Amino acid sequence: MLDLKQENKMGNLFKSKCYLWAIVFIWFVLGNILACKHKKNNHNFILVSLDTTRIDRLSLYGNERPVSPNIVELAKKGLVFDQAVTVTENTLISHASLLTGLYPAAHGTTYEENGTPLNQAYHTIAEDFLSTGHYQTAGFTAHGTWLNKKFNIDQGFQVFKSGFRSADVVLKEVEEWMIQMRDPTKPYFLFIHLFDPHSDRDGRPYQAPKPFFGRWTSNYKGKYHNWDEVNPNGSLFLTASNRDKISLNDEDIRHIRDQYDEGLAYTDNRICRFLNKYVNFEDTFVIITSDHGEEFKEHEYMLHSSLYDQVVRIPLIIIPPNRMQKKYNAHRRIKEQVRIVDIRPTILSMASLPEAQLCQGKNLNPWLIGDVYECPAGPAPIYHLALRWDGYKLYIKKYKYYFFNLRKDPEEKVNLIDQTKFSDCINNMKNILSQYAQEDKRIRENIEYLNENNKLIRTEEELKKLRSLGYIK
Numbered sequence: 001m002l003d004l005k006q007e008n009k010m011g012n013l014f015k016s017k018c019y020l021w022a023i024v025f026i027w028f029v030l031g032n033i034l035a036c037k038h039k040k041n042n043h044n045f046i047l048v049s050l051d052t053t054r055i056d057r058l059s060l061y062g063n064e065r066p067v068s069p070n071i072v073e074l075a076k077k078g079l080v081f082d083q084a085v086t087v088t089e090n091t092l093i094s095h096a097s098l099l100t101g102l103y104p105a106a107h108g109t110t111y112e113e114n115g116t117p118l119n120q121a122y123h124t125i126a127e128d129f130l131s132t133g134h135y136q137t138a139g140f141t142a143h144g145t146w147l148n149k150k151f152n153i154d155q156g157f158q159v160f161k162s163g164f165r166s167a168d169v170v171l172k173e174v175e176e177w178m179i180q181m182r183d184p185t186k187p188y189f190l191f192i193h194l195f196d197p198h199s200d201r202d203g204r205p206y207q208a209p210k211p212f213f214g215r216w217t218s219n220y221k222g223k224y225h226n227w228d229e230v231n232p233n234g235s236l237f238l239t240a241s242n243r244d245k246i247s248l249n250d251e252d253i254r255h256i257r258d259q260y261d262e263g264l265a266y267t268d269n270r271i272c273r274f275l276n277k278y279v280n281f282e283d284t285f286v287i288i289t290s291d292h293g294e295e296f297k298e299h300e301y302m303l304h305s306s307l308y309d310q311v312v313r314i315p316l317i318i319i320p321p322n323r324m325q326k327k328y329n330a331h332r333r334i335k336e337q338v339r340i341v342d343i344r345p346t347i348l349s350m351a352s353l354p355e356a357q358l359c360q361g362k363n364l365n366p367w368l369i370g371d372v373y374e375c376p377a378g379p380a381p382i383y384h385l386a387l388r389w390d391g392y393k394l395y396i397k398k399y400k401y402y403f404f405n406l407r408k409d410p411e412e413k414v415n416l417i418d419q420t421k422f423s424d425c426i427n428n429m430k431n432i433l434s435q436y437a438q439e440d441k442r443i444r445e446n447i448e449y450l451n452e453n454n455k456l457i458r459t460e461e462e463l464k465k466l467r468s469l470g471y472i473k
Helices: 006-039 069-075 091-100 126-130 165-179 234-242 250-278 340-350 418-454 460-468
Strands: 044-050 079-085 134-141 157-160 188-196 284-289 313-319 332-339 381-382 386-389 394-395 400-405
Touching: 044 091, 044 250, 044 340, 044 381, 069 250, 069 284, 069 313, 091 126, 091 340, 126 134, 126 188, 134 165, 134 250, 157 165, 165 250, 165 340, 188 250, 284 340, 313 340, 381 418, 386 418, 394 418, 400 418
Parallel strands: 044 188, 044 284, 079 332, 134 157, 134 188
Antiparallel strands: 079 313, 284 313, 381 386, 386 394, 394 400
């Protein structure tokens, strides 16, 4: 028989082995948890910007005319945002905000005077993906003057092409990249910008190719039915009307708007044909949005010359992969207001990438999947000249204040600035605009300081990855 000491010794040895196995088991479980947490996300991401796309001219957002039936069909698998807001009326500035998640006065990119390119100290969403070391990045834009390398819009794109050309040409280039250049074993981030809804340089103000040309304009018999004889024509015609050098009656305006709808129909057809043919929706997120809308004399302007809702409300549709439809409760409309600056941090969260640094937008992803109850997006400042928030809009135009109740007056026709019952709300919105201006200034000053000291907002690890990819030297 064992004596008491031997029995205790064997008991302690047994306990030690149990403890050891327990520790091994715990480390095994923790290791698997951490491995899952840091597992590479292999979802693809396609960000599509349809230039100058006015939200209420799309079938998805209320136009009874079948202008965009393909986007309607695509949106059946997605999240449709009814109150998405851009930052300004300009293509370059809006896209700089889309790619960085920063407001215009913070990133400082502008076309004015000689132009100010996007500061390379700011990260773009393409750089976020590229710095992972396993994502491919490619960008194709159809605006040759602003969305190009001169303005640093190419930051983070391994392949980048720009220049004024039609959707057919742009998407042909994208197809070639998808088929010939892309590594099918790696995920990708793809940015596509199409310019076709925008007004044209000559001819009709908006000129879609056949068979879309004439679809809704062939019955017009007004004084501008022969655009070859109109001078000036194209975009300059619309500019002249804004300066009261050309008069337009209601029939003329409807005719020009019908031209615009034809361009939207062409764009809808081409982008959705491409997506349906080349995209694997099992593992791809598709995000469709715009930089700004368009006006047709609802106030005093054509083109996009103001900050009324016809210009600053934009479409936003997010189609998650098929396997994640239930997680995102897809095929629903979202009424809460979100901003174009929220797109970058939201996509990064969907890709399980680190949180965006120096980004003023909010990550909507936890809210979209139900982990957070309230929408994190806040007020929407529009170039320090307007603020859209909680169903109201404050707008400073030509040094005069306007205040609109968007719920009762969505067309922004009744200025309530002098009504005392709104004084507190107006003062609060003025203070919010001021706070955003101060925040923008702090960000710009920080970047200027870093530039003076030859520093970039990148970690050493990120720099090593970028060097190994041949992106920087």
